[in-house]
Amino acid sequence: TALGYTRLEEEGDAVQTFNITVFYPVDETKPCYLPKLSEGQVLSIANSKFSKGSNNELDIILTSATVLDISPENLPVHQTNVVGVGVASEAALITDVGIQIECIITDYLAKDKPTEIPITLFHPNGSRLMNQTTSVKRGSSIFFLVLYHQLKINST
Incomplete structure (x- = not known):
């Protein structure tokens, strides 16, 4: 390492x-x-x-x-670029500044040891993907590409 x-x-x-x-x-x-x-x-x-x-x-x-x-x-x-697939744990939360989607990524570092990682995706209002992000429901699969300026992993 x-x-x-x-x-x-x-x-x-x-x-x-x-x-x-x-x-x-x-x-x-x-x-x-x-x-x-x-x-x-x-x-x-x-x-x-x-x-x-x-x-x-x-x-x-x-x-x-x-x-x-x-x-x-x-x-x-x-910047750090992260590509992944997550499952929405809640419906999209629409606010004045954008759309927030709570997701779970299941990470398989070993086939018998899946690890669930909660993440929050944020999408600004007024973008070309507005219709797709506002329609996210609990259980929706989401493919994402995130360009981070700083990545922080929150403890659960």
């Missing part, structure tokens, strides 16, 4: 911190799409899985990444 950071602002020290886990094949003849990690590397992560770790930290399991020729001091600003 390793500790990773995503720089959130051009000016300032704001970073998203996360724990990185990598599984390498035991059989070295099997394809592996992950470099051996070492301190100070800057990675371009092509594919990963996130989950809530101990102490409500963000854990990322890498499945594909490339080492970039960039020093950590020159780390570019990059």
